[in-house]
Amino acid sequence: MKRIxxxxxxxxxxxxxxxxxxxxMEAAYWEARAGSLGDVQVAxxxxxxxxxxxxxxxxxxxxxxxxxxxxxxxxxVRGFIRELTPSGAGLSTRDENGAEHRVxxxxxxxxxxxxxxxxxxxxxxxxxxxxxxxxxxxxxxxEQAWFDAAGSRKEDRLQGTxxxxxxxxxxxxxxxxxxxxxxxxxxxxxxVEKKTLAFTDRAVxxxxxxxxxxxxxTVNLATVQTHGDHKEIFQMGSRIPLLGHAWQxxxxxxxxxxxxxxxEEQKVAIPHDVKMFHEGYLSYTTNxxxxxxxxxIGDVYGWGGLDNSVDSSALAADVYRTVGIELPRDSxxxxxxxxxxxxxxxxxxxxxxxxxxxxxxxxSLLFQPGQVSVLxxxxxxxxxxxxxxxxxxxxxxxxxxxxxxxxxVLLSSLxxxxxxxxxxxxxxxxxxxxxxx
Numbered sequence: 016m017k018r019i020x021x022x023x024x025x026x027x028x029x030x031x032x033x034x035x036x037x038x039x040m041e042a043a044y045w046e047a048r049a050g051s052l053g054d055v056q057v058a059x060x061x062x063x064x065x066x067x068x069x070x071x072x073x074x075x076x077x078x079x080x081x082x083x084x085x086x087x088x089x090x091x092v093r094g095f096i097r098e099l100t101p102s103g104a105g106l107s108t109r110d111e112n113g114a115e116h117r118v119x120x121x122x123x124x125x126x127x128x129x130x131x132x133x134x135x136x137x138x139x140x141x142x143x144x145x146x147x148x149x150x151x152x153x154x155x156x157x158e159q160a161w162f163d164a165a166g167s168r169k170e171d172r173l174q175g176t177x178x179x180x181x182x183x184x185x186x187x188x189x190x191x192x193x194x195x196x197x198x199x200x201x202x203x204x205x206x207v208e209k210k211t212l213a214f215t216d217r218a219v220x221x222x223x224x225x226x227x228x229x230x231x232x233t234v235n236l237a238t239v240q241t242h243g244d245h246k247e248i249f250q251m252g253s254r255i256p257l258l259g260h261a262w263q264x265x266x267x268x269x270x271x272x273x274x275x276x277x278x279e280e281q282k283v284a285i286p287h288d289v290k291m292f293h294e295g296y297l298s299y300t301t302n303x304x305x306x307x308x309x310x311x312i313g314d315v316y317g318w319g320g321l322d323n324s325v326d327s328s329a330l331a332a333d334v335y336r337t338v339g340i341e342l343p344r345d346s347x348x349x350x351x352x353x354x355x356x357x358x359x360x361x362x363x364x365x366x367x368x369x370x371x372x373x374x375x376x377x378x379s380l381l382f383q384p385g386q387v388s389v390l391x392x393x394x395x396x397x398x399x400x401x402x403x404x405x406x407x408x409x410x411x412x413x414x415x416x417x418x419x420x421x422x423x424v425l426l427s428s429l430x431x432x433x434x435x436x437x438x439x440x441x442x443x444x445x446x447x448x449x450x451x452x
Contacts, residue, residue: 039391039394039400039426040312040426041309042302042305042306042308042309045302045305045377045391045392046302046305046306048377048392048393049301049302049305049377049392052301053300053301053302053305053377054300054302055300055301056298056299056300057299057300057301057376057449057450058299058449058450058451060296060339062451063296063299063338063339063340065451065452066340066354066449066451066452067339067340067341069352069354069452070340070341070342070343070352073351073352074202074343074348074351074352076202076203076204076343076344076345076348077201077202077341077343077348077352078199078201078202080183080185080199080200080201080224081221081224081225083141083185083199084141085140085141085217086138086139086140086141087138087139087141087187088138088139089135089136089137089138089139091139092132092135092139092187092188092197093132093135095187095197095199095204096130096132096135096188096197097130097132099154099175099204099205100127100130100154100155101154101155101161101172101173102123103118103119103120103122103123103161104118105117105163106118106161106162106163106172107161107162107163108122108159108160108161108162109160118161126155126156126157126159127155128191129155129156129157129190129191129192129195130155130156130190130191130197131188131189131190131191132188134191135188139187139188141185141186141187142185142186142187142214143183143185143186143214143215143216143217143219143220144183144184144186144196144198144212144213144214144215144220144278145181145182145183145184145212145213145215145220145223145270145278146178146179146180146181146182146184146207146211146212146213146270147180147211147212147213147270147271147272148180148211148247149177149178149179149180149247149248149249149250149323150177150178150207150208150211151174151175151176151177151178151207151208151319151320151321152174152175152176152177152178152198152200152203152204152205152206152207152319152320153173153174153175153195153205153206153207154172154173154174154175154205154206155173155206156190156191156192156194156195156197156206157173157195157206159173160172160173160174161173170318170406171318171319171321174318174319174320174321175203175204175205175319175344176203176205176319176320176329176344177250177317177319177320177321177323177329178200178207179248179249179250179253180247180248180249180253180269180270181223181249181253181254181255181256181268181269181270182200182201182223182253183200183201183220183221183223183224184198184199184200184207184212185198185199185200186198186212186214187199189209190206193209194208194209194210195207195208195209196209196212198212201341202332202341202342202343202344203344209276210272210276212272212276213270213271213272213273213276213277213278213279214272214276214277214278215277215278219278222256223256223270226254226256226257228256228257228258228294228295229254229255229256229257229294229295230254230255230257230265230267230292230293230294231252231253231254231292231293231294231295231296231297231336231337232249232250232251232252232253232254232255232291232292232337233251233290233291233292233293233297233307233310233337234251234290234291234310235250235251235310235311235314235324235325236248236249236250236251236323237249237250237253237291237292239255239267239269239283239285240283240285241269241271241281241283242271242281247269248323250320250323250325250333251307251310251311251333251334251336251337252332252333252334252335252336252337255267255268255269255292256268257294258282260287260294262287263286263287264284264285264286264287265284265285265286265287265292265294266282266283266284266285267282267283267285268280268281268282268283269281269282269283293337296337296338296339297337297338297339298338299338299339299340300338301376301377301378302377303337303338304334304335304338304377304378304389305377305378305389305391305392307333307334307337308330308334308378308389308391308402309402311325311330311333311402311404311424312402312424312425312426313423313424313425314404314423314424315422315423315424316404316405316406316421316422316423316424317329317404318406324404324424325404325424326404326406327346327386327387327388327403327404327405328344328345328346328349328387329344329404330389330402330403330404330424331346331349331380331387331389332344332349334378334389335449340449342449346382346385346386346387347385349380349382349387349447350380350382350387350444350445350447353380353445353447353448353449354448354449354450354451354452355447355448355449355450355452356445356446356447356448357371357375357445357446357447358444358445359371359443359444359445359446365438365440365441368440368441368443369397369399369440371446372390372393372399372429372440372443372446373393373397373399375390375446375448376390376448376450377390377391377392378390378448379446379447379448380446380447380448381401381429381443381445381446381447382443382444382445382446382447383433383439383442383443383444384442384444386403386405386439387403388401388402388403388439389401389402389403390446391426398428399428399429399440400426400427400428401426401427401428401429402424402425402426403424403425403427404423404424405421405422405423405424405425405427405431406420406421406422407419407420407421407422407434408421408431408432408433408439409431409432409434410432410433410434410435410436411434418434427439429443
């Protein structure tokens with residue numbers, strides 16, 4: 016039955032398209048293209064739990080925090096810290112005065128010394144914390160940025176991702192200066208500023224790992240007023256523990272840290288706005304994936320969650336998390352973790368690739384090196400269209416003026432050129448879909 020349902024979804028283009036009053040720049044256009052099949056449930060909650068378990072088996076950065084060990088070996092923790100450390104070779108940084116210079120071996124050594132990993136010689140007892148504000152997950156315990164070039168380029172090579180408030184993390188180590196903690200979150204590891212964490216015991220921590228009730232953020236960014244005039248930002252897919260629901264109001268738990276860094280919780284009433292929040296996960300349908308993707312359109316490109324925005328893999332992960340699917344953070348890991356994958360060998364021509372893409376389920380992910388996009392469907396002319404957070408496209412000419420830097424979430428065809436001069440269509444390595452196995 017599952018395979019029949021999937022085949023029907025893949026053949027959605029064979030049905031009458033219906034009215035096309037909406038522009039293809041609107042989700043309604045793609046909902047009309049999908050017809051009634053767009054609201055068919057792709058997988059049940061139980062099946063999604065199975066898919067998440069399969070993802071964790073394929074991706075060692077993704078973990079089930081509910082069953083996370085209470086103790087890890089020193090060797091394991093040192094390995095976690097060291098495997099994330101990038102090389103500074105060929106990269107640039109800025110000093111405290113804003114002057115740019117190449118990352119030197121001395122610069123690199125100074126930051127490496129902050130890790131404190133050589134001092135980890137005994138088994139590590141896991142500590143438990145909750146993020147209290149949106150915070151950056153870094154590959155080294157520093158705010159310093161390493162980047163490829165100045166100007167429009169925004170790729171900080173020390174930035175891993177961003178974690179929203181109320182995110183439970185397992186704390187594995189402290190930096191040498193005690194300003195950062197090395198943590199494991201649900202699908203990534205890295206360094207976060209200690210001041211952004213509130214420490215608690217395992218039992219309370221588990222109530223954030225597996226809350227009985229929760230709201231899911233369904234807009235690109237939701238701002239929640241907490242104490243006084245203080246506000247916290249939650250990105251799409253974030254979960255906020257829910258205490259209750261009264262007329263026009265949800266009451267939620269918002270984590271805070273007391274003066275000693277321990278967790279204290281605040282009850283906060285937020286408006287019952289179904290355009291911003293949903294109680295529990297959305298149903299896993301193709302229309303929901305498309306609608307959620309469109310929530311980001313026009314946003315600035317945010318490398319690793321910088322600028323309170325998304326890069327291509329964060330967009331995909333956030334969209335899928337609204338239906339309860341916990342994808343890995345990076346596009347290469349996402350591609351590896353998909354439950355159904357159709358490979359696109361380099362030998363295939365563009366004409367041979369289009370029919371394969373056209374029969375994929377809307378909401379499927381299209382992978383190319385370093386980039387992932389969400390398939391919206393195909394137009395009436397049979398042209399595949401995608402939504403993606405795009406940093407750059409085009410090839411470098413003699414003067415470098417052929418490269419474009421939209422740095423936006425946008426809707427496009429697959430005709431854009433990559434840095435190697437091939438179209439995005441020709442650069443695709445696979446089409447991935449999350450369906451029950």
